Amino acid sequence: MIKSRAAVAFEAGKPLEIVEVDVAPPKAGEVLVRIVATGVCHTDAFTLSGDDPEGIFPAILGHEGGGVVEAIGEGVTSLQVGDHVIPLYTAECRECKFCKSGKTNLCQAVRATQGKGLMPDGTTRFSYQGKPIYHYMGTSTFSEYTVLPEISLAKIPKEAPLEKVCLLGCGVTTGIGAVLNTAKVEEGSTVAIFGLGGIGLAAIIGAKMVNASRIIAIDINPSKFDIARELGATDFVNPKDHDKPIQEVIVEMTDGGVDYSFECVGNVQLMRAALECCHKGWGESTIIGVAGAGQEISTRPFQLVTGRVWRGSAFGGVKGRTELPGYVEKSQTGEIPLDTFITHNMGLDEINKAFDLMHEGKSIRTVIHF
Ligand code: NAD
Numbered sequence: 001m002i003k004s005r006a007a008v009a010f011e012a013g014k015p016l017e018i019v020e021v022d023v024a025p026p027k028a029g030e031v032l033v034r035i036v037a038t039g040v041c042h043t044d045a046f047t048l049s050g051d052d053p054e055g056i057f058p059a060i061l062g063h064e065g066g067g068v069v070e071a072i073g074e075g076v077t078s079l080q081v082g083d084h085v086i087p088l089y090t091a092e093c094r095e096c097k098f099c100k101s102g103k104t105n106l107c108q109a110v111r112a113t114q115g116k117g118l119m120p121d122g123t124t125r126f127s128y129q130g131k132p133i134y135h136y137m138g139t140s141t142f143s144e145y146t147v148l149p150e151i152s153l154a155k156i157p158k159e160a161p162l163e164k165v166c167l168l169g170c171g172v173t174t175g176i177g178a179v180l181n182t183a184k185v186e187e188g189s190t191v192a193i194f195g196l197g198g199i200g201l202a203a204i205i206g207a208k209m210v211n212a213s214r215i216i217a218i219d220i221n222p223s224k225f226d227i228a229r230e231l232g233a234t235d236f237v238n239p240k241d242h243d244k245p246i247q248e249v250i251v252e253m254t255d256g257g258v259d260y261s262f263e264c265v266g267n268v269q270l271m272r273a274a275l276e277c278c279h280k281g282w283g284e285s286t287i288i289g290v291a292g293a294g295q296e297i298s299t300r301p302f303q304l305v306t307g308r309v310w311r312g313s314a315f316g317g318v319k320g321r322t323e324l325p326g327y328v329e330k331s332q333t334g335e336i337p338l339d340t341f342i343t344h345n346m347g348l349d350e351i352n353k354a355f356d357l358m359h360e361g362k363s364i365r366t367v368i369h370f
């Protein structure tokens with residue numbers, strides 16, 4: 001057992017508490033990681049709010065980390081002590097039906113236990129005062145030390161700054177990947193991006209990478225427009241400035257609708273708008289935002305009958321162990337400007353402030369340093 005400073009979510013809807021937890025050593029096929037830095041993603045806030053059907057408490061949240069391998073369990077072959085890694089909430093075993101399909105990044109090797117807050121053997125490595133603390137998304141990066149399956153770690157070059165590339169563990173990769181891997185946006189396309197947080201802004205980078213002809217950035221918080229412009233957005237729309245439904249505004253701006261849209265908020269009404277602002281005959285809308293328990297999407301089936309397509313994307317369709325090193329490289333060459341996303345840096349003790357800044361619309365990403 002080792003001691004680890006961690007931000008524990010003891011109850012839904014309550015602030016995280018910084019305590020010293022006990023971390024058990026890695027078992028077979030597992031790896032102990034010292035987290036150097038972690039981003040805070042809206043999904044952490046979503047689960048803390050109690051809206052996540054898979055939310056389980058007490059747990060150690062966090063899924064956007066960067067760290068160093070401290071110890072390996074029996075049988076671990078792809079990682080060594082000292083390796084730099086990014087934890088993956090979407091594992092990549094390369095052996096399951098999903099991995100072998102060539103059609104999805106949704107490896108299912110450890111997904112069932114991960115959703116229950118447990119390691120693959122059905123137990124937890126975290127405890128506090130002798131009582132179990134659950135894992136979260138298989139990553140639990142809000143802890144100085146965490147344990148993950150070997151297949152849930154992407155090895156990255158040691159030169160890459162962990163306090164920046166941690167953002168590739170979720171938000172930045174998700175937005176870019178949704179454009180490149182899920183929607184496969186082509187050069188010259190028109191694109192609408194709903195929500196300009198870490199995910200939506202990263203989707204703008206993806207759209208710029210493929211030379212989209214128009215990138216329409218939509219947010220009810222106009223303070224997000226400057227960064228969107230810096231990253232390559234060409235048009236800016238605040239739904240609050242319009243009396244008519246936002247899909248009608250976009251359709252009018254684009255001679256019938258966009259080729260591709262992305263919902264990066266988690267609002268089911270906005271998901272409908274994002275679908276309905278797509279061009280008749282071919283427009284495709286990708287849902288990235290996560291909606292709470294009991295929420296459902298709706299539209300007239302005629303929207304699909306007449307050629308629009310509704311998709312969804314998890315972690316941008318990215319296979320982490322295989323593809324993340326390439327994303328890290330792009331961040332080092334500046335093609336993925338991670339600094340633009342990091343609006344705040346702070347220590348673990350201040351982590352609740354990171355959640356406040358997100359809810360107040362004042363941050364894009366806060367990086368927590370251990
Ligand atoms: P964020 O809070 O940083 O950004 C959300 C943005 O949406 C904010 O700028 C906010 O002003 C804007 N917004 C809110 N309501 C809006 C509305 N009605 N119209 C237009 N804009 C509106 O969040 P984030 O970290 O960027 O995450 C965005 C969503 O993506 C969340 O639901 C998160 O859970 C989800 N997510 C999904 C994946 C995935 O793999 N599918 C990965 C990461 C995050």
Ligand code: AHE
Nearest residue numbers: 041043052053054106111170290314315
């Ligand atoms: N647990 C929730 C859904 C949460 C969700 O959709 N998670 C996204 C990642 S969000 C990262 O910030 C995801 O990848 N889902 C795929 C998966 O396998 O979890 C619920 O509704 O039960």
Ligand code: ZN
Nearest residue numbers: 041043170171
């Ligand atoms: Zn996330």
